[in-house]
Amino acid sequence: MxxxxxxKDLVRRFGDFTAVDRINFTVETGEIFGFLGPNGAGKTTTIKILSxxxxxxxxxxxLAGYxxxxxxxxxxxxxxxxFQDPSLDxxxxxxxxxxxxxxxxxVPGDKLEERMDQVLEMVQLSDRRKSLVRTYSGGMKRxxxxxxxxxxxxxxxxxxxPTVGLDPQTRSAIWEHVRRLRNEVGITVFMTTHYMDExxxxxxxxxxxxxxxxxxxxxEGLKEQLGGDKIVVEGDPALKRDLADAYHVRVQEVGDAYHFQVAQGAHFVPRVMGDFDGRITAIQVKQPSLDDVFLNLTGRAIREEDVSERDIMRQNMRMHRARR
Ligand SMILES: Nc1ncnc2c1ncn2[C@@H]1O[C@H](COP(=O)(O)OP(=O)(O)OP(=O)(O)O)[C@@H](O)[C@H]1O
Ligand SMILES: [Mg+2]
Known part of the structure; x- marks a missing residue:
């Protein structure tokens, strides 16, 4: 398969409000597939339909042909x-x-012990299996x-x-587990996030x-659609026109610097330094981020401050639950 x-053409309305608006996509077996979007984008609604x-x-x-x-x-x-919200007892x-x-x-009784050993080992919780969950850290619960x-x-x-409200180390540990699952068990992972780096x-x-x-x-493909890397150079005022003429690029003046896009920034640097020998005083290659992609596709940034506020709230809730 x-x-x-x-x-195919999936729609979900709540009254007059359309939370999922004719979406189409496929996920391949063994893939780690992500939904990236801000609060209220329709991520959880889609997952709830698929599940x-x-x-x-x-x-x-x-799903699996069904x-x-x-x-x-x-x-x-x-x-x-x-689930997005903790659901352990x-x-x-x-x-x-x-x-x-x-x-x-x-799950068949004769298989259960073996499987429990296996999954607990996979997430490195074998030594804590007999502890009450209320004594676990947020990352251990996840x-x-x-x-x-x-x-x-x-x-x-x-x-x-999966990693909202967790510290960076725990987040990367969870990602390691997810990748191992994909590699060792061949499972398909469908996840949502509003973290660009994730x-x-x-x-x-x-x-x-x-x-x-x-x-x-x-x-990478999403970033390439933006037209490659961003080159930022500083130097004499005539550079703006001369760079545009030499490489047929649109050069923007930002402060003291000139910005333009090229396909492969790292390969471009030695070339432009050679062509403009002595005229460039500083040069930088910037890779477009998924932030740039999101901005380009939607016309606005995922507002990180809202996200972190909500994360702090969730973290407090987890801590509160853990203390109870
Ligand atoms: N049961 C419901 N009744 C009415 N509106 C709903 C219901 N469930 C979700 N919505 C609305 O649908 C929209 C999408 O919600 P959803 O939970 O899918 O967003 P999300 O992308 O998961 O956001 P978040 O990042 O905050 O988890 C929101 O505007 C939400 O208020
Ligand atoms: Mg959600």
């Missing part, structure tokens, strides 16, 4: 889910949380949720904002805003 997820928790208003979605609207049981057994131990999940998913999502051997693992870890990213997919490609 080439495409483990196939989405059968919400019905689509119109359009179609197939229709999410008409074959929800089949779909449910093909997926694992890590912190009065139980890590192991008890897994046993409870295994019961809901009819890792346990990922282990739980894997217990019934899903084909696709959904991760809705989206870089995906094989392909769909940029979603106001319920619509605004762009879909590899992180």
């Amino acid at each position: 080439p495409h483990v997820i196939e989405v 059968t928790l919400l019905k689509p208003t119109s359009g179609q979605a197939l 229709n999410v609207a008409t074959q929800p049981d089949r779909v449910r057994h093909s997926i694992g889910m890590v 912190d009065r139980l131990t890590g192991e008890e949380n897994l046993r409870f999940h295994a019961m809901l998913y009819n 890792r346990l949720e990922i282990a739980r999502g894997l217990l019934h051997y899903p084909k696709v693992l959904f991760l809705d904002e 989206a870089e870890n995906c094989d392909r990213i769909a940029i979603i805003d106001h319920g619509r997919i605004q762009g879909l490609d590899t992180p």
Whole structure:
């Protein structure tokens, strides 16, 4: 099966409001696929439809070949889910949380011990399996949720904002686990994020805003669509015209510097330094970021200050829960 997820003209309305607005995409088996978008973009709504928790208003979605609207049981057994909001029972131990999940998913009793060992080992929680979840750190809880999502051997693992509110080290540890899963178990990962740097870890990213997919490609592909690297040079005032003439580029004056785009910045630097021997006093190659891509596709930046405020709120909530 080439495409483990196939989405066609998918729409979800809440009353008059369209949260998901005719989206189309496919995800290949073994891919790490990401939805990148700001608050309210429609990321969770899409995940809920694909995981059968919400019905689509119109359009179609197939998961592992099963229709999410008409074959929800089949779909449910093909997926694992890590929700945006914490969903562990912190009065139980890590192991008890897994046993409870295994019961809901009819994991065969004779297979359970082996699988629990396996998934706990994978997220490096074997030594804490008998501890109450309320004594876990935020990152450990997230890792346990990922282990739980894997217990019934899903084909696709959904991760809705898996690292929100976690510190940078824990975030990168979780990413390491996700990549290992893909490499060792061959699982497909569908995740959402509003962290630009995190989206870089995906094989392909769909940029979603106001319920619509605004762009879909590899992180590199999305940046290439912007027309390559940004070159920033400083030097004499005639450079502006001379650079434009020499390389047929549009040169913008920003402060004391001149900015223009070229296809491959690193290769371009020695050339321009040779061509303009002695006239350039400073030069910099800047790679376009996913921020630049998002800005270009949607006309605005993902507002980081809102995001971090919400992250702090979530973190406080987690700490509060942990202390209870
Ligand atoms: N049950 C619901 N009833 C009414 N509106 C809803 C419902 N669920 C979601 N929405 C609206 O749909 C839009 C998309 O919400 P969704 O949760 O999918 O966003 P998101 O991209 O996951 O955002 P975030 O980054 O904040 O998690 C929002 O405007 C939200 O208010
Ligand atoms: Mg969400």
